[in-house]
Amino acid sequence: MAEEGSTGIKLETWLLVGFIAAMLLSTTVIIITSSDKTTVYSAYVTDEEQNVQYQQVSAMRDALGEDGMDYVIANTMSTPMLVNDWREPHRTMLIIAAPEKPFDNAEADAIHDFVTEKGGKVIIAANSTNAQTVADKFGVKYFDAPVVDPNRYYEVARLGEAEPADSRKLWTVAGVNKVWEDQFERRPYCSDKSLQDSDTYGNCALPVLFHRPTAIQVLPQEDSSRNVKILAHASGSAFIARESTDANDPDNPILGGNNTGLIIRLDYAGIDAIDQVKGVKEGNVKVTGSIVFVSDHSVLANHLWDIADAEVTGKQQCGTVYYGDRACWDSLLSSDNGSGTDWNGNEDYFVTLIRDMMEHENDDISTVITSKNDNFYIVFDESRHVTSVMSSPFTEAMGAIVMLTSDTLLKWLIVLNLMALLSIAIMVVPEKENWRHVFDLTRFRERPNKVDPNMYLQRVREAMMSKVRQFNDLTRDEMARKTPGEIQSMVKDPRLIELLYSQQRSYSNEELRQLLQQIRRWGK
Secondary structure, X not given: OHHHHHHHHHHHHHHHHHHHHHHHHHHHHHXXXXXXXXXXXXXXXXXXXXXXXHOHHHHHHHHHOOOOOOOEEEEEOOHHHHHHHOOOHHHEEEEEEOOOOOOOHHHHHHHHHHHHOOOOEEEEEOOOHHHHHHHHHOOEEEOOOOEEOOOOEOOEEEOOEEOOOOOOOEEEEEOOOOOOOOOOOOEEEOOOOHHHOHHHHOOOEEEEEOOOOOOEEEOOOOOOOEEEEEXXXXXXXXXXXXXXXXXXXXXXXXXXXXXXXXXXXEEEEEEEEEEEEOOOEEEEEEEEEEEXXXXXXXXXXXXXXXXXXXXXXXXXXXXXXXXXXXOOHHHOEEOOOOOOOOOOOXXXXXXXXXXXXXXXXXXXXXXXXXXXXHHOEEEEEOOOOOOOOOOHHHHHHHHHHHHHOOOHHHHHHHHHHHHHHHHHHHHHOOOOOOOXXXXXXXXXXXXXXXXXXXXXXXXXXXXXXXXXXXXXXXXXXXXXXXXXXXXXXXXXOHHHHHHHHOOOOOOOHHHHHHHHHHHHHOOO
């Protein structure tokens, strides 16, 4: 008993030591490998040593976070982690940029409920059908090929030399919450001053540049709760380049302006939520769930977010000589104060769009909440990116855990319990010999080695001799001294005698099974 108690204490000590050592080792490795490296938040950069100016999601986070708009910025490795039980979902925005793997139906349903039932905000930027499962829930269609617009594409030039024209690099003019019925009507340009006032930025527009967008289309749907706004679309001469960039190719469909959407916004007003109202108390408020589909992830990356990076990569303004007689975005914009209609990066447009989608102008919510951006949350969903073979099991495990619960304490308890079970499995299971232990729970499935088929006949003979010895109450030594004649006189059955002493006879497996049954009946 004393020995067993000592063994228990030793096991617990080893488990504790192993757990602490694993934690220290993993922390040390992370610190060593990540030291002197810049943190990046981009799905499009595989080498963190590259120049940070090309890592546009990092620039976007900075513009929205503490260095810019002061929103609370977070990451999530699992979509359900956000949409299942995020704090104040009506004050939370989920940004999904460039989904590299499709959504499943459970994730799409969770996002739909997040927007339409909890009042959440979502921006999905993709140029492929990987976002189609989510789009189906909202009655939107993504095409699987880029849009070519011979009338609305921008020029790129480096070191004074123009790059070949690419009519897949589109420009458009869009408002954040207003649609102009006449697509050729000139819109007021959103100056820096206009962007600071919610009463003015809702009635002005900004240029937005795309790298190689696809098209998105609103499908007919009997849903009176949704308010659809096609904020931006290609020109009427644009087409889907499925086979080539030739407009005369019959396999390249021409959808028309509104059907070749580039930015589509859907709002769901009148959703019940609980938030702080006037006075220090909580009450029921009405909020609006919003989702914006963007036809290209490059609006948030690929050197299009920040004007400084855009200039390094040669994006040209309308006033340059590279456009010639071709229309540019200044043909759809008007400036009253003489400030011009320059494109200053996509940052101005999307920062304003995010601000308009949030509940800053909701009169039902206390101004103590709405007047401060740090009461609102922006979460970048990293679960849509393809992970490595090493990190994929961890990511999938975390996704499974958050499907069970979103409570922080319970999630950590589950993770720690899994680690403890793994430690026990490694340390407790001994390497034992191949014996069969009836009460050894660590090897409860153990079985002896399979019998060599060539040994079947010998084992049947041994079984018969063992039964003869036991039936006649003989010891092993006494049995060994018996002559063959004496053993035959004890057996008496000619067939069993032949089994014991015939060296020429061979038996099939079926014959051996019959002999085993005969041996069982012998002596009864």
